Amino acid sequence: MKDWEKTKKDFLNYWTIEKVKNMTLEEYTNLDKKNSFTYWMETKSADVIGIGGGFSYMFGIFRRENIVNLKSLQKGKGGDDEHGWFTKYGKNKDEVFQKVKSLIIAIIEYSKNREFNKIDDIDLGNTYKWKIAFMYAPNESLLRIASDKTFFFLAKKYFIDSKLISEIQKELLAKKPLEMDFDDYSLKLWEEFQEKINYEKEFSEWNLKEPTRNGENIPKNRNKAMIEKLKKTIPKLIKENINLFEMDDIEKLKNIKKRFLKEGDLESSMNGNNNANCSSSLHRYIMFLESINKQGNEINSEDDNEEIDLTESDNLSKEENQAIKKQEIKEQYTNEPLGDLDFPHKNLLLKGVPGTGKSKTIDNIVENDLEMNDIRDNVLRINIHSASSNSDLMQGISISTDDKSNILYQEKRGAVLKHIFKAMFKPNQPFVLVLEEIQENSLNELIGDLIYLIEKDKRTEIKLENDQELSYEELFEKVKPKHFVELPNLVEGSESNIKMIMPDNLYVFCTSNYRDDKKVIEDNLLRRFDVVEIYPQTQEELGEEIFKSKEVSDFLSKLNELIEEQFKDETHPDRYLVGHANWLSITDKENEDNKKLFYTALLKVLVEFKEIREVDFETYVRPILEKLLEEGEHLSEQLKQYIDECNFEYKSYKEMVEKLQKKIYSFVN
Secondary structure (H helix, E strand, O other), X not given: OOHHHHHHHHHHHHOOHHHHHOOOHHHHOOOOOOOOHHHHHHHHOXXXXXXXXXXXXXXXXXXXXXXXXXXXXXXXXXXXXOEEEEHHHOOOHHHHHHHHHHHHHHHHHHHXXXXXXHOOOOOOOHHHHHHHHHHHOOOOOOOOOOOHHHHHHHHHHOOOOOOOHHHHHHHHHHXXXXXXOHHHHHHHHHHHHHOOOOOHHHHHHHHHHOOOOOOOOOOHHHHHHHHHHHHHHHHHHOOOOOOHHHOOOHHHHHHHHHXXXXXXXXXXXXXXXXXXXXXXXXXXXXXXXXXXXXXXXHOOOOOOXXXXXXXXXXXXXXXXXXXXXXXXXXXEEOOOOOOOOOOOOOEEEEEOOOOOOHHHHHHHHHHHHOOOOOOHHHEEEEEOOOOOOHHHHOEEEEEEEOOOOOEEEEEEEOHHHHHHHHHHOOOOOOEEEEEEOHHHOOHHHHHHHHHOOOOHHHOEOOOOOOOEEEOHHHHHHHHOOOOOEEEOOOOOOOOOOEXXXXXXXXXXXXXXXXXXXXXXXXXXXXXXXXXXXXXXXXXXXXXXXXXXXXXXXXXXXXXXXXHHHHOOOOOOHXXXXXXXXXXXXXXXXXXXXXXHHHXXXXXXXXXXXXXXXXXXXXXXXXXXXXXHHHHOOOOOHHXXXXXXXXXXXXXXXXXXXXXXXXXXXXXXX
């Protein structure tokens, strides 16, 4: 047994679920530094997962070591002479503690039942709640990592399209090499993040893309100057040997910024640079950190809502401001070859029932066929939903005010249009646009301007002299494309329409589930996309390192066979098939964890037929389940035992759902 495993065992022996339920505020947090719950979590179990060095408010409520001036507390924080807390949890220490304790108990219950997706929505500090989850979760069900920044970094690195830590964990665990020790895998991922903690490049890219409050972009030369201030000027002035780009302590950074805003004696030491330049650079860096760090949004301070006018404070030249307003900022054009452009399918639509691995297939294409591991920023992934609009993706109108409070209307580029322009300046690198769940809206409405251009013979191959700075308008004139579309002006008084081309190096990949109420893809798109049906897979097709159990694989195959037989008179019987995603992690081990995973997957099938498909139980579902579960010739002894324990009578959805829920969720009983 490893040292950290012994520590975890000692923790669980002391802090049983019963003890947590009966825990008092004094037992939760005190100054004895012996056995309080928070002391165990932060210090005594640091060898399991370290969460120290953060700030005490992450615990929701904590025992103060020193008396503070309550009037000086920042927005969102409260307390008395002994305790500090977040005011969102309650008005006094007792109310706050009961709320925090209820959240901790919920985390523990969900963890023990492997319902990790429900932990995402619990309003407690990310690092703290995922440390709790790891301590109480079954062995080898969660990675030995708690930091949200680590998970978000790994999600980006491994092309995981989710901001939910439970989903990121699930995807990372599916990628674990079969021969690698579980703990070694966690350590490997953590070390990958540790090597990456320098935000200079990420901040620079963000700073150029993220508009200021006036909807304007920061020019390259100004971005370079801001990075110089963060790297050299500010550390020199505060007389600390630090690298701000290796810091993610938002509280400390805000305090440094306040010094530049309030302490006039620093101005004389700036050697000609004014304080606003440094404070605005810090302000942007803090905004960047908060954009990648959900925890940062919980750390409210008095100046969080402060807006710094970067146009004034950074003294942009008249020419620079005019260039920004005309959207003529020059970009670096390069012919540097990265990735692989030989993948022949420029427009792909992967469709099928949920849970068949459509997004995973795209990940494999990006990693293996296009070889984009080192150019992940060239991938733009967007989840389409009913509220998605053309103005979000292509072009829209931004509204701001000038210094006289006059309302200004300006055209803005949407995410897709920006990505297209970015691809034009790097024509020897693959760029990918992924549109997920397109069944939720109309592609013609969302990206209608692109439809004409995505055809093979309408795309533009770009070949210019290497390493030059060009505006988009200059690039367009040099390329002289044969095919383009003009985007209409949205604001009266705009000088000219934007002429858009489709670069040959941009791939458009879409995923779609089935919809009974509408066409998934319109007729004019059908001939422009390679449409690939993705069906449920077996262990033989996926491999045992992905699909863990042969018995479960055979069970799912039989279920889908019966579904196709039952719905054979329907126009599209394959639209009722069950995807394999929920069944992959069930192993052949005989334990409670596997049993609950099996029950959960079966429950999801029932809920899908009931709530989404709206299929009549008596006519369609009961005959399938009776053949599958009651006759059971194809069932292994282990699966037969699971089914027998449920005592199904196959009366209705209600009867079966109720019995499965009681087997899975202890709080339902």
